[in-house]
Amino acid sequence: MFNRNKMIDSNRDFDILLEDVTVRYQLPDEIVRTFKEYAINFVKGKNKKRSFLALDDINLKIKAGETFGIIGKNGAGKSTLLKVISRVLIPTKGRVITCGQVYPLLQLGAGFHPELTGKENIFLNGTLLGHTRREIEEKYQNIIDFSEISKFINAPVRTYSSGMQARLGFAVASAWQPEILILDEVLSVGDVAFQEKCHNRMREFREHGTTTVVVSHSPDMITSLCKRALWLDKGKIIALGESEIITQKYKTEMGV
Amino acid sequence: MDKKISSQKKVYDSAKRAHPAWEELKGVLRYKDLIIQLIRRDLVSRYKRSILGIGWTLMNPLGTMLIMTIVFSRVFSQVKSYPVFVLSGLIVWNFFSQTTQHCMSSTLWGSGLFKSIYLPRTSFIISSIGTGIVNFGFSLIPLLIIMLFTKTPIHLSVLMLPVNLLLLSFFALGVGLLLSAYSVFFPDIAEMYTIILMAWMYLSPVIIPEATIGSIMNGLLLKINPLYYLIKLFRVSIYDGMFPSISLVLSAGGISLAMFTIGWFVFTKKSDQFSYYV
Numbered sequence: 001m002f003n004r005n006k007m008i009d010s011n012r013d014f015d016i017l018l019e020d021v022t023v024r025y026q027l028p029d030e031i032v033r034t035f036k037e038y039a040i041n042f043v044k045g046k047n048k049k050r051s052f053l054a055l056d057d058i059n060l061k062i063k064a065g066e067t068f069g070i071i072g073k074n075g076a077g078k079s080t081l082l083k084v085i086s087r088v089l090i091p092t093k094g095r096v097i098t099c100g101q102v103y104p105l106l107q108l109g110a111g112f113h114p115e116l117t118g119k120e121n122i123f124l125n126g127t128l129l130g131h132t133r134r135e136i137e138e139k140y141q142n143i144i145d146f147s148e149i150s151k152f153i154n155a156p157v158r159t160y161s162s163g164m165q166a167r168l169g170f171a172v173a174s175a176w177q178p179e180i181l182i183l184d185e186v187l188s189v190g191d192v193a194f195q196e197k198c199h200n201r202m203r204e205f206r207e208h209g210t211t212t213v214v215v216s217h218s219p220d221m222i223t224s225l226c227k228r229a230l231w232l233d234k235g236k237i238i239a240l241g242e243s244e245i246i247t248q249k250y251k252t253e254m255g256v
Numbered sequence: 257m258d259k260k261i262s263s264q265k266k267v268y269d270s271a272k273r274a275h276p277a278w279e280e281l282k283g284v285l286r287y288k289d290l291i292i293q294l295i296r297r298d299l300v301s302r303y304k305r306s307i308l309g310i311g312w313t314l315m316n317p318l319g320t321m322l323i324m325t326i327v328f329s330r331v332f333s334q335v336k337s338y339p340v341f342v343l344s345g346l347i348v349w350n351f352f353s354q355t356t357q358h359c360m361s362s363t364l365w366g367s368g369l370f371k372s373i374y375l376p377r378t379s380f381i382i383s384s385i386g387t388g389i390v391n392f393g394f395s396l397i398p399l400l401i402i403m404l405f406t407k408t409p410i411h412l413s414v415l416m417l418p419v420n421l422l423l424l425s426f427f428a429l430g431v432g433l434l435l436s437a438y439s440v441f442f443p444d445i446a447e448m449y450t451i452i453l454m455a456w457m458y459l460s461p462v463i464i465p466e467a468t469i470g471s472i473m474n475g476l477l478l479k480i481n482p483l484y485y486l487i488k489l490f491r492v493s494i495y496d497g498m499f500p501s502i503s504l505v506l507s508a509g510g511i512s513l514a515m516f517t518i519g520w521f522v523f524t525k526k527s528d529q530f531s532y533y534v
Binding site: 025026033034035036038083084086087088089090091094095096097098099100101102104110111113115116120123124127128129130131132133179 | 265266267268269270271273286287289290292293294296297300301304368369370371372373374375438442443444445448528531532
């Protein structure tokens, strides 16, 4: 096990590699949400399924330390691509290799429990992200300082404003330098000053070698952050290359 | 510094995954702190914000026992110290019904997270069982009170309780895994299950003495009921005050292990499809 990892490590020039990745969702003709309907349809012989290609033969190599952009319309397959990279979804066909812990910075504070205090939620959310208790204790003060809610840390999270919750969520999620970071859409956490803090932290990560994948349907955001980008449509790569050229093509096509 | 990071990097390769059952087991060991936090979350959110907090856990079996004693002690007058009889079965039943239902609801709660971050999908189910074990400990308090109150002797055989609870936990874990694997796709399974649970309780010797159920179909109804062996295990060690026979422990253990294995394999196989279900 160890040797194999070393082998990949010594001659790899990528952090994320996708080989012929295809994801085919099986959609039932009518969406069956209950066992009762399923059983009735089964008796009638009506459980036919339609398949839907979310990703079609994607080949992609993202280098270590690179900030890479993905652009496309809604339903182009961007979220599916992220799910495949963050090992939430096993591709129907093809192979995904990632080197390093993948950190999806989306749905901040998704695992928060309203009845627990801020402190308890830091530990819950930290372990949800795969950290041990000890690792969280080491970063505990740092998280509180960054989120600016030290006064309320022993109050239940249900008493927090949505801005405070998002700040705490971001502070926990960004307390560790991630190896691979996934940014889904623009960060809009709290007020302008806090957003500035978030963007600074992101920049620090990128400068310290974190591989970053940015997903957006805003071409300007992609050009400002990324050197290389990919244009995805209907599960296929339309264009791949320098971000300015890609976003220009995208803009022309979209008529923006 | 960058070099140091890269030498420690964990490599994930979708083409070189081990069997899902094994991958999941490794994941659970790595995320054991998460499971502890989830148990904490369940216990704190349940007990913290009400004065009666822990009291509820004690009152529930006590109240049911009281009702059952009033209603049934005449009917089952041949059973000596009926309150202890009922309570020793009820704590087992409550553990089983509550944990298996909690497994489904917590998996449903977690399914939103499963779609955005990687987590061992069984962690929510295992933590439900963990919470149940703590609650079981609390439910021993009313049992002890009733035993002292009715002057039922407490024998050394209560030392078997941890072993009994371990077997019961693995059985409940297996059932919980199996139910959760399918309830993600069909949420109405949870509703059907409450009806099944009601029938199951009356077909198990929880309230009704073993002899009464045993007289139906020559005892076949008991023999095919896996919970019968587990309830009996507890009742022998608490109510009868005897160490359970080797054959009883082996059959209960065999059933638990089989149920756990089936549940684990089915769940880990199905859980890869959770994210495919849009």
